[in-house]
Amino acid sequence: MEHLNIEGTPKTPTIKFDVVKGELLIRGRSIPENSIEFYKPLVDMLEAYTSKPLSNTKVDVQLEYFNTSSSKCILDIFKRLEVLNSNGSNVIINWHYEEDDEDMLEAGEDYQAIISVPFKMIQINEE
Amino acid sequence: MDLDIFDFYDKMEKNNIMLSFKGDITSELLTSILQIMESKMDTMEESPKIKKKVYNILVECLQNLYHHIDENPIASANGEKDKTAIFMIVKEGDKYSIITGNYMYNDSVSLMKGRLEKINAMSKDELKEYYKEVLNNGEMSEKGGGGLGMIDIARKSGKPLEFQFHPVDSKHSFFSLNINIAQ
Numbered sequence: 001m002e003h004l005n006i007e008g009t010p011k012t013p014t015i016k017f018d019v020v021k022g023e024l025l026i027r028g029r030s031i032p033e034n035s036i037e038f039y040k041p042l043v044d045m046l047e048a049y050t051s052k053p054l055s056n057t058k059v060d061v062q063l064e065y066f067n068t069s070s071s072k073c074i075l076d077i078f079k080r081l082e083v084l085n086s087n088g089s090n091v092i093i094n095w096h097y098e099e100d101d102e103d104m105l106e107a108g109e110d111y112q113a114i115i116s117v118p119f120k121m122i123q124i125n126e127e
Numbered sequence: 128m129d130l131d132i133f134d135f136y137d138k139m140e141k142n143n144i145m146l147s148f149k150g151d152i153t154s155e156l157l158t159s160i161l162q163i164m165e166s167k168m169d170t171m172e173e174s175p176k177i178k179k180k181v182y183n184i185l186v187e188c189l190q191n192l193y194h195h196i197d198e199n200p201i202a203s204a205n206g207e208k209d210k211t212a213i214f215m216i217v218k219e220g221d222k223y224s225i226i227t228g229n230y231m232y233n234d235s236v237s238l239m240k241g242r243l244e245k246i247n248a249m250s251k252d253e254l255k256e257y258y259k260e261v262l263n264n265g266e267m268s269e270k271g272g273g274g275l276g277m278i279d280i281a282r283k284s285g286k287p288l289e290f291q292f293h294p295v296d297s298k299h300s301f302f303s304l305n306i307n308i309a310q
Contacts, residue, residue, distance in 0.1 A: 010158060031161075031186050033154050033193055036267065065179070067186050068275035072267050100176050103183065103283055110255070114263050 001052075004045050012038055013063065017045055022054035022089070027062040030070040039073040046080045053089035057081070062096035062124070063104070071107070078115045085117045092118045099125050147215040152192045160189065164216065180308055181216075181223050184283050187276045188214065188225050188306065196229045200299045221310060228303040236292050236300050246277055247287045254282045285309035 001019045008014035013028035032038045049057075059081060066074065078093065085091040093115075095108035105121065112119040139147065145167065148160065164185060168178045196210040212229035231239065249257060258278045267273045281288055289305040 010162065031190075033157070033190060065183060065186065067183075067190060068273075068279045069190065071262060071275060071279075072273050075262055076267075098175070101179060103179065106255070110259050110262065114259060 001045075001048060004041060006041065015042055017042065017049075019045075019049060019054075022057040024057070024059045025062070026060070026074075029064050030066040030074070032067075033069070035067070035069040035073045039070075039077065042077065043073075043080065046077065046084070050080065050084045050087055050089075053084055053087065055089060057084060057089045057091045059091065059093045060096065061093065064098075066107075075111065075114065078111055078117065082115055082117050090118075092120065094120050094122050096122045096124050099123055143217050143219045145216045145218050147213070149213040150211050152189070152196060152210065152212050154193070157186075157189045157193060161186065177221075177223070177308075177310070180283055181225075184280055184306060184308060185216070185225055187280050187283075188227050188304070191276050192227055192229055200230065200296055223308045225306045225308070226303065228301060230295070230299050231292070231302040233294075233298055233300055236302075239302065240290075240292065242277060243288055243290050246281045249281075251282075251285075254278060258282060280306055283308075 003019055004015060004017035006012070006015040008028040011029060011031050013026050013030045016025040017023075030038075061074070081091050081093065093111075095111070097104035097108060108119070108121055112121075146160070146164065148156070150156075161182065165178070165182060168181065173181075192212045192214065196212050212227065214225065214227040217224040217226065246254070246257075258275065261274050261278060264273075277288065284306050286307040286309050289307070291303045293301040293303065295301055
């Protein structure tokens, strides 16, 4: 399986899925008009990875902005991680939010309440 | 032409309009508007908190327009396919407002009105629960939306959504939405 490497743009995040280390990173802005199309490569790859996963999978989500169109796609990804977690890979989701960004903290808590995967809130302190 | 451009300018100035646009809502336009607003707010040295709030709400408002505009009766009478809308960003003192206006079919008015009234009747906690319920209802529109936009706008703005439906003809109304953003 190849790594997934999507460069960020002003409207879409950087996505890096390292299948050798079992590490997924989603970082930046996620405000595309068509989120389903954007997230499809990641969804497909998660599906393939789930059939032969590593014993540990670490997911870091560090979003500055995301729109509601992305929020359902992000939930869809988290639900796939939930399946992965019960299929033999220990999944941890790290949800990064900037200090003062209550909306982003709350968004993380909303997901945490819906998904049963170990979920950690990590505050980024501004320099 | 009976348009007095000075009068127009003066009205915009007196009403503290930072930015306004009327026309086709395209993906490229949204990218540019968001970049302009971001650099304006940087120049004005707004706090990161306000910047994020305004930016987030603006994204939802503009994408609502992008996805949901019904055709404009004047353009369609001329045989054109046109999906235009208007929006303005107002800053009065340190309060931001975002105002949008677009045509809507009369058939959709009562559904929209009902949704907005339902949202406005909710407390902060109820909105949070409602958001989670809709987020997790498994319904996704073709592009990934799925009814969260207005709930998110209400949650993030912290103020009731002000709206009006202006009847235009037997088929169309003009829908205006005014979002005040709490500090």
